Amino acid sequence: MQEFKYFAPYNITEALKILDSAVGQKKLLAGGTDLIIALKNKQVRPNAVIDLKNIEELNYIKSDNGYIRIGSMTTFTDIVESELIKSQARVLHESCEVMGSPQIRNLATIGGNIVNASPAADSVPALLVLDAEVKLESVLGVRVLKVQDILQGINKTNLKENEVLTEISFKVPSENAVTGFRKLGRRAALSIARLSVACVLEAEDNTTRCGDIRIALGAVAKNPFRATGAEEVLKGKDLSLKLIDECVERISDIAVKTIGNRPSLPFKRQSIKGISRELLNRLYNEIGQKRRR
């Protein structure tokens, strides 16, 4: 590793000041599960590393007037173990539960997962379907943007050099909504997603008619994205297994178009149908169960 100056601020104000004043290339250290490997392999050569893990005020999960707010340094383990997330935003619980291994989930943070901007970032499809926003802070002020609006390609975001992602927030899905996440990896633990799908599906009051719906795909494009074309297949319609099959075909078409002519295409074309069908059928059943209650 190249020499760098190490900073470990204890509050956000101090961190923002250091980030603004440190000279040369700066890197923020969150969980470290990607950065430390990149440092070791000399893929990044910062002059300063600013460790955000000691900042307690960035570590929380709370419910706030119909919204859930998560501090950016909250680990995947803390999210998986949160009863609030499990009961109110199951899609996020499920996406964090299958990220990495226990050791990685104990280190990695949700803020780091977003900012690292990997095509396969597990929490991101879930955050897209929750329509989540992120708070970016710098010495100059605060910006709030949708998650999709900061992702700019593989490992790229439009955060300014002196900005820190401090909070993720989203509106709690309605009582009529069901949510879930499915991923396909090479092995159960630790696998980087080869494909993932997340969905929030809301039924109109006491019916099986599809109201709000959001579907997002991961590990298909440079960043996870909303498959709006597939959402349209279900939106406003009376849900049925046949309609879900149509939606699954549309998801596969969208994935194929996005992936382009790559060696993984024949595999992904089929396998995305499998995980999408599993997830959507499950959500359809859950809507049925909700009605009978």
Added chain:
Amino acid sequence: MEKIKISFILNDENVSAEVDPRKRLLDILREDFSLTGVKEGCSEGECGACTVIIDDKAVTSCLVLAPQVNGHRVTTIEGLEKNGELHPLQEAFIKAGAVQCGFCTPGMILAAKALLDKNPDPTREEIKTAISGNLCRCTGYKKIIEAIELAVNILKGGQ
């Protein structure tokens, strides 16, 4: 290189050191503290051989910079033995024949310890999940899982 002074609890003892911030926890444990039970495998958090426990949580020490443990509590395999007595997990690994080449063993035992400290009566599925970040390339996981189940029994007071 500017060194950073850190203090932390290592295997129940207060220790301090001046560390190069480029070193990983794995490096200082092996090189500065001679705790060679911490193994370097893949160096990217995939294999779990370098697992240690920081504040009750299993983590891969190849993904932690040395100065990050300042003020924290670190446990390595060397810290499990108490007054010459092996930890029940260590006893169980021997009894169940769960050690072959031994390279994955410290990480396996520490991943299991983090589980049992939190959940003293895990199901087989919970055990499998707890060691899912630890690779064994000798034979397999059956005896390792059996050893952890045996340790659960020993800890519960049975045999």
